[in-house]
Amino acid sequence: MSARTAKENRLNIRCDNHAKQMLNKAAAYAHVSVSEFILSHALASAEQVIQAHESITLHPADFEAFLAALDGPVQPSAALSRAFNRHSEQVER
Secondary structure (H helix, E strand, O other): OOOOOOOOOOOOOOOOHHHHHHHHHHHHHHOOOHHHHHHHHHHHHHHHHHHHHHOOOOOHHHHHHHHHHHHOOOOOOHHHHHHHHHHHHHOOO
16 A cells, blocks of 8 residues: 555444454564554455455366357347347337
8 A cells, every 4th residue: 555645534443452462463563553454454355355256267168168158159048039029019119
């Protein structure tokens, strides 16, 4: 995190004495403030959680099957064909 970044927001957390002592000790070992320590580790954890929920990882064989399905001919299901027909009947062009 850049020291020049404007810090416009504030977070407040509550913790017990043991947690505070642990955070103080870890921040001291890392030579940063407790706030910097907590924020940097919380952001790293947040990035991992977001990536786990917003990305898809496939094995190479599965990825090849996915690409083949995208490149293959499109065969609409019977339900999709019926929906297209209903749409054509109900919507004027």
